[in-house]
Amino acid sequence: MSQSSLWIPTLALASGILLAAPSWADVKVDGPWVRGTTASQKTTGAFMTLISSGDAALVAAASPAAGVVEIHEMRMDGSAMRMRQVDELALPAGKRVELNPGGYHIMMMDLRQQMRAGTKVPLLLKIRNRDGTLSEIAVTAEVTSLAGRKSAPSNQHHH
Numbered sequence: 001m002s003q004s005s006l007w008i009p010t011l012a013l014a015s016g017i018l019l020a021a022p023s024w025a026d027v028k029v030d031g032p033w034v035r036g037t038t039a040s041q042k043t044t045g046a047f048m049t050l051i052s053s054g055d056a057a058l059v060a061a062a063s064p065a066a067g068v069v070e071i072h073e074m075r076m077d078g079s080a081m082r083m084r085q086v087d088e089l090a091l092p093a094g095k096r097v098e099l100n101p102g103g104y105h106i107m108m109m110d111l112r113q114q115m116r117a118g119t120k121v122p123l124l125l126k127i128r129n130r131d132g133t134l135s136e137i138a139v140t141a142e143v144t145s146l147a148g149r150k151s152a153p154s155n156q157h158h159h
């Protein structure tokens with residue numbers, strides 16, 4: 001049920017020109033999922049693993065299923081877990097950046113419909129490249145049950 005990864009072709013590849021340090025990062029999206037909701041629930045979270053080929057940052061996200069979409073961070077504040085909005089999430093070259101229920105996540109608010117398990121939700125991620133240019137990645141996230149998913153399945157490959 002996992003979806004194939006999405007890659008943005010670089011301009012360098014498209015034009016056939018080899019650049020020593022391409023400014024456009026290829027960002028791979030692994031295992032995107034959205035937590036299911038009840039009929040009355042108006043917020044939920046979207047989670048995934050991002051791996052960028054070059055230094056970049058996730059600066060915004062959008063979805064037709066939600067009126068407001070923000071990048072959030074969950075962190076301990078004394079003895080309480082709190083979340084707050086962050087301007088951006090750094091994607092250092094080659095590093096796996098996890099968005100999960102205990103850390104960074106994409107907060108979907110003002111939901112326009114119930115998130116039903118097994119359905120798919122489109123998300124658009126806005127990435128800022130090292131040179132300041134923006135690129136967008138279309139992601140299709142699978143809605144899980146209300147209990148969600150504990151960890152990214154891509155971390156648990158055994159052969």
Ligand SMILES: [Cu+2]
Pocket residue numbers: 045072073083084105106107
């Ligand atoms: Cu949040």
